[in-house]
Every structure is written in C-alpha cells, then in structure tokens.
Amino acid sequence: MAPIKKECDYLVLGGGSGGLASARRASGMYGAKAIAVEVKRLGGTCVNVGCVPKKITWNAAAIADQIKDASSYGFSVKHTAEFDWKTFSNKRAQFVKKLNGIYEKNLEKDKVEYLHGLATFLDPHTVKVTLDDNTEVDIKAKKILVAVGGHPNLPNTPGAELGITSDGFFELEKQPKKVAVVGAGYIAVEMAGMLHALGTETHLFIRHDKFLRTFDPMIQEKVVAEYERVGVHIHKNSSQSKVEDIGNGNKRLHYKDSNGEGTMDIDCLLWAIGRSPELEKLNLEITGVKQNDKGHIITDKYQNTNVPHIYSLGDACDRGFELTPVAIAAGRRLSERLFGGIEDAHLTYENIPxxxxxxxxxxxxxxxxxxxxxxxxxxxxxxxxxxxxxxxxxxxxxxxxxxxxxxxxxxxxxxxxxxxxxxxxxxxxxxxxxxxxxxxxxxxxxxxxxxxxxxxxxxxxxxxx
Structure with a gap:
C-alpha cells in the first residue's frame, strides 16, 4: 500500500510537554498547520513516568512520614498504618490516563493534527510515520521540531537487564521489600527517599562519597547526612560487577563499596544512572543535524540546529536543563519566533529554579x-x-x-x-x-x-x- 501523503507548516516530533506546547501555540495562536507525532503516550516523560506520578508517590511518602509524627502531636494511632501499593498505583495510573486524554483534547482544541506512530526521517524535509496499524504516512514539512525526549540508561554490568529503571518503577505491581537503588542524581535520591519512607528497606549505591554532586556543597552534605540519619543505607564509592537471578523474583547484586566487596539479595534493583536522548530510531543522520558526544542535538539559544529548518528542545537537545517547565517555555517562545513574528523570542537559560x-x-x-x-x-x-x-x-x-x-x-x-x-x-x-x-x-x-x-x-x- 502506498503511503498517505501530507504536508504541513510545522511538524513536531514528540508528544511531551515541550513539543505539544510549541505545536499548540503555532496552530492555536498563529494559525500554522501543525502535526504532532508521538509513538508512546501523550505527555512525555513528565506526565507518564516522571514529575506527575513521582510527585503523587512523594505525597504518599510524605503522608507516611506524618503518620509517624502524629503521636508527637497527641494523636493516638491505634492501628499500624498499612500502605496498599496496588490500590495506590492503580489510582495513580488512572490519573495519568486522565491526563493523557486531556492532552489529546487540548490538541483538538488548538487544531493540531495528532498521529500516534513511529517517526523516521526520509530526508531533511520529509518524515515517515508508521501508525499503529502499520499504515505509513509521509509528511513533508516546512519546519520540523525534534522534541522526542529521552530514556533511562542501563549500565554494561552483566545481568543489568534484571533491574528496572525509573520508567519501570511506575509499573511495579507490588512494593519492594528490599531495594538497591544505583545512582547519585536527583532521580535516584528521590526514589530512594520515597521507598524508604513507605517502608521498603532501601540501599542507595553512589559512585563517590556524596550524591547530588551538581548542587551546592551544603545541599550535598546535609541531604546525605539526613538520609543516613533516617536509615537509608548509603553505599559510598561503590561499583557493581554482576547481577544474578536467584529465583522467585529475587536478584543477587555483586558490588564493591568503601567497606570492601560484597553481595546483596534484593527483590528490586533500580538503575538511575542517567538518561540519553530518544533519537535511535529517528534516522536523524540523514538530515545532517549535528549531535554532541553524548548524543544530544546541538542547538543555539533560539533552539536552532545547524540545519536551518530543523529545531530541537527538551531532553533531546544540549541545553542542559531536563525540566518540563523549561521545555514548555522554550517551545512556546520558539513558535512565537517562527510563526508570531517575535524575532528575538527565546528562553533565557539562566537562573532557572x-x-x-x-x-x-x-x-x-x-x-x-x-x-x-x-x-x-x-x-x-x-x-x-x-x-x-x-x-x-x-x-x-x-x-x-x-x-x-x-x-x-x-x-x-x-x-x-x-x-x-x-x-x-x-x-x-x-x-x-x-x-x-x-x-x-x-x-x-x-x-x-x-x-x-x-x-x-x-x-x-x-x-x-
């Protein structure tokens, strides 16, 4: 079957918050013919496996902390508070699904055509989209925004696939009894903190002696001390050499830390060692768009790539702020510049809280x-x-x-x-x-x-x- 042919002013690859904000502004405010393509669920990392379900889980953890504190304020908690992971996670998933629907309705409201499928460049101006039913749509676009987001990394450690990433965290059907979280960035620290507060025995493996190492030294020192105070087991100067499946859903982690070599039997291993741009299936090479040594698309302050009609923002580009509000702001300003006649519109990447x-x-x-x-x-x-x-x-x-x-x-x-x-x-x-x-x-x-x-x-x- 011959592919369906389409043309548009603005083709947005990626249905995360940044890309959709840009598409909606281009179409809804400035009348550009815009098409948005997403292969997964609308809303991107933030809505589905990031900010939103993470904060909901953090709220649950904060409630668990307050229950523990209640007796200090004179409350008599007569029964042990039991946390129903399955009920909670199902309700959280329902809320996320509701948000997916809201995102789709907002695209309709702003007259952005939405295609659910896998995008691949055929040439610098043309993208093939393979829909869910294998129908192919070839889209010729005047301007193209690459905002496909990123994905969590797995290490080369033998048996690493036995663990999960932050994406898999939100698919856990039952609460881990004992977890090893590997990583020292904010995702690792957040997940370790939440799991510990909810009652999981939590071990956090970090490569150096502190975590959150891009933050101010005071933050590093104080948060590490607080995690140790409340009982998170922090394994400093650590590395992992092997992961084994020991049956019944359990794993054996072989590691080395500041105390020497050891093994640990756990029912959940969570890798939080960084993220990479989701560009592998895009065939970006055919466009001539340049990437840095970490695979991110190189952009200037206007989100321009080295190819005049191709732009990038969010986790796919090299701006260094993998934050949803940053992508939204950059996306809106890009459309203001491209379609709204505001020539100097761009996001200032300084003093971002x-x-x-x-x-x-x-x-x-x-x-x-x-x-x-x-x-x-x-x-x-x-x-x-x-x-x-x-x-x-x-x-x-x-x-x-x-x-x-x-x-x-x-x-x-x-x-x-x-x-x-x-x-x-x-x-x-x-x-x-x-x-x-x-x-x-x-x-x-x-x-x-x-x-x-x-x-x-x-x-x-x-x-x-």
Whole structure:
C-alpha cells in the first residue's frame, strides 16, 4: 500500500510537554498547520513516568512520614498504618490516563493534527510515520521540531537487564521489600527517599562519597547526612560487577563499596544512572543535524540546529536543563519566533529554579558557592547561612528532628543575590517565589526590606544576618 501523503507548516516530533506546547501555540495562536507525532503516550516523560506520578508517590511518602509524627502531636494511632501499593498505583495510573486524554483534547482544541506512530526521517524535509496499524504516512514539512525526549540508561554490568529503571518503577505491581537503588542524581535520591519512607528497606549505591554532586556543597552534605540519619543505607564509592537471578523474583547484586566487596539479595534493583536522548530510531543522520558526544542535538539559544529548518528542545537537545517547565517555555517562545513574528523570542537559560523531591525537599536557583567563587572571586562574595529547626518539629525529640538549612550567595558591593540553596520542609513551595526575586535581580537589601511572614521557615531568607 502506498503511503498517505501530507504536508504541513510545522511538524513536531514528540508528544511531551515541550513539543505539544510549541505545536499548540503555532496552530492555536498563529494559525500554522501543525502535526504532532508521538509513538508512546501523550505527555512525555513528565506526565507518564516522571514529575506527575513521582510527585503523587512523594505525597504518599510524605503522608507516611506524618503518620509517624502524629503521636508527637497527641494523636493516638491505634492501628499500624498499612500502605496498599496496588490500590495506590492503580489510582495513580488512572490519573495519568486522565491526563493523557486531556492532552489529546487540548490538541483538538488548538487544531493540531495528532498521529500516534513511529517517526523516521526520509530526508531533511520529509518524515515517515508508521501508525499503529502499520499504515505509513509521509509528511513533508516546512519546519520540523525534534522534541522526542529521552530514556533511562542501563549500565554494561552483566545481568543489568534484571533491574528496572525509573520508567519501570511506575509499573511495579507490588512494593519492594528490599531495594538497591544505583545512582547519585536527583532521580535516584528521590526514589530512594520515597521507598524508604513507605517502608521498603532501601540501599542507595553512589559512585563517590556524596550524591547530588551538581548542587551546592551544603545541599550535598546535609541531604546525605539526613538520609543516613533516617536509615537509608548509603553505599559510598561503590561499583557493581554482576547481577544474578536467584529465583522467585529475587536478584543477587555483586558490588564493591568503601567497606570492601560484597553481595546483596534484593527483590528490586533500580538503575538511575542517567538518561540519553530518544533519537535511535529517528534516522536523524540523514538530515545532517549535528549531535554532541553524548548524543544530544546541538542547538543555539533560539533552539536552532545547524540545519536551518530543523529545531530541537527538551531532553533531546544540549541545553542542559531536563525540566518540563523549561521545555514548555522554550517551545512556546520558539513558535512565537517562527510563526508570531517575535524575532528575538527565546528562553533565557539562566537562573532557572529547580527542586529535588527528596526527604526533605531541596530548592535551588542560580550559582553554587564554588561556581560563584569562580565567576566573581571569593573576595567579592558574601555568603549567608542558617541552620534551624522548623517549628513543625517543636513537639518532637531532638533525634526526630530534620534540620532546615538555607544559604544565600551574594555578589558585589550591592550584594546581588546570585544563588539560593535551601533544604527543609516546604522548600519546593518556598523556592518558587524566591525564584522570581532572583530572576528580577534582587539584592540582599531587597530581601531585608521584605517583612517576614511569621512563623514560617521561609521567613529565614528575609531575616538572615
């Protein structure tokens, strides 16, 4: 059967938040004929196997923590709180499915044609889409956006396939009794924290002596200490040599850490060692689009590739911020530039706030202290630090308290705030407002002039001396 032929102004490859935001703006606001293609589920990593189901799981873990804390506030919990993993995961999956439907309706509303299938470049302007029924559609497009996202990596360790990745975490039918999480980035730290809070015996294997190594040293030090305090087993300076299937769904992990060589029998092994762009099946080579040594598409600040009509954003490109709101913002600005006549529209990849849903949560924006020293010189910095107990812990014994730590990094005579790093209860919510302040160029005096909201943890950021 001959392929169906289509033409469009804008072809978006990838149905994640960034690509769909760009397609909807191009079509719904500027009238471009747009087609979006996705081979998996609409919404991309964030909706299906990332931010959304992760935060829902984090909420469950936070409730488990509060149940443990309840007796300190005078509550008598008469029965052990039992967590029904299957009921929870089924309900979480239903919510994600609902979001998939909302995304599809939004495409219809903005008149974006949606094709569910696998995309492959035939030439720089033409893409073949193989639909679910094997029908082929050849699309000739004036402009093409590659926003196909990424996928989790597996190591070369023998038996690695016996483990799961963060994608597989959301498909677990029962809660692990004993898990080994391998990785030191935010995904590993988040998943280890959630599983531990929900009652799984959790072992976190990291290559060095700290995790979250791209974050400020204070964050690294304090979160590692907190995980150790609450009972997460951290295996430092570790490596894995082999994984064996020992039957009944159990695995044996062979490893080495700072204590020497060992083995561990577990019922779940979770690899969280990084992600790669989802470009393997795209036949991108035929377009001449350049990639860096890690496989990401090379782009400039306007999301341009080296091929004039092909663009890229999100996890597929080399901008370095694998965050959903970043992809959405970049996608909208790209369409404003391409179809809305706003010539200089682009996302500024500076002072982007981020959060780690660890236990406790972490918020960060701007430069770390080492980065600020390199950029401004240590003699031109003033760093304000504070560690304190959130009022929430006032009813608890000292050993039950999770400390809150804040850091402000200020540069120059005017003490412009160039970095904020916080950890503690509510840091995810606190960071959003202070992110606006840093983006606007606030100084320490601006913070000082803001009247504190008392009693809150966030007030510490406007009262530090």
């Amino acid at each position: 981020s959060v780690v849903f660890s236990h406790p949560t972490v918020g960060s924006i701007g430069l770390t202290e080492p980065e600020a020293q390199k950029q401004y010189g240590a003699e031109n910095l003033k760093v304000y630090k504070s560690t304190f107990n959130d009022l929430y812990y006032s009813m608890m014994e000292q050993e039950e308290k999770s400390p809150t730590s804040y850091k402000l990094i200020c540069a120059g005579k005017e003490e412009k705030v160039v970095g904020i790093h916080i950890l503690g209860r509510g840091s995810d919510e606190v960071m959003q407002g202070f992110g606006v302040a840093v983006k606007m160029g606030a100084t320490k005096k601006d913070f000082d002039r803001c009247v504190a909201i008392h009693p809150t943890a966030g007030e510490e950021l406007v009262t530090m001396t």
